[in-house]
Amino acid sequence: MIRFAACICRSKHFVVQSVLQLERKKEETHAALLKAPSKKPKTTTLQIRLEEEVKTKLENYAEFIDATPSYVMCEALKLLFRRDDEFKHWLDKHPTNVNDHEIEGGLFTKTA
Numbered sequence: 001m002i003r004f005a006a007c008i009c010r011s012k013h014f015v016v017q018s019v020l021q022l023e024r025k026k027e028e029t030h031a032a033l034l035k036a037p038s039k040k041p042k043t044t045t046l047q048i049r050l051e052e053e054v055k056t057k058l059e060n061y062a063e064f065i066d067a068t069p070s071y072v073m074c075e076a077l078k079l080l081f082r083r084d085d086e087f088k089h090w091l092d093k094h095p096t097n098v099n100d101h102e103i104e105g106g107l108f109t110k111t112a
Contacts (some may be wrong), residue, residue, distance in 0.1 A: 032065045034075045043070075 050058065062069045081087060 033079070034065055037076070040051060
């Protein structure tokens with residue numbers, strides 16, 4: 001009977017440890033993908049149109065990480081550019097010429 005009780009105790013300990021490990025993994029996966037800015041880099045302005053739902057989520061995410069919607073957009077695009085291997089390959093073949101004022105795709109951008 002003592003062996004049976006010890007086995008139950010070990011089983012309970014194993015279950016508790018497993019649950020604790022799962023909770024730690026959940027906490028790790030709930031971290032924000034973007035972090036608040038550490039310093040203000042040189043910026044430019046750009047006017048874009050967003051779906052209302054996307055705009056709302058953008059504002060909510062900015063509030064979530066205590067940043068501005070502009071910062072979230074910039075960091076999200078940087079993340080996209082870093083992860084899109086096809087785009088990086090395309091970009092290598094199409095070097096860009098960056099000026100202070102450009103018109104790209106009908107959008108006017110200006111360095112601030």
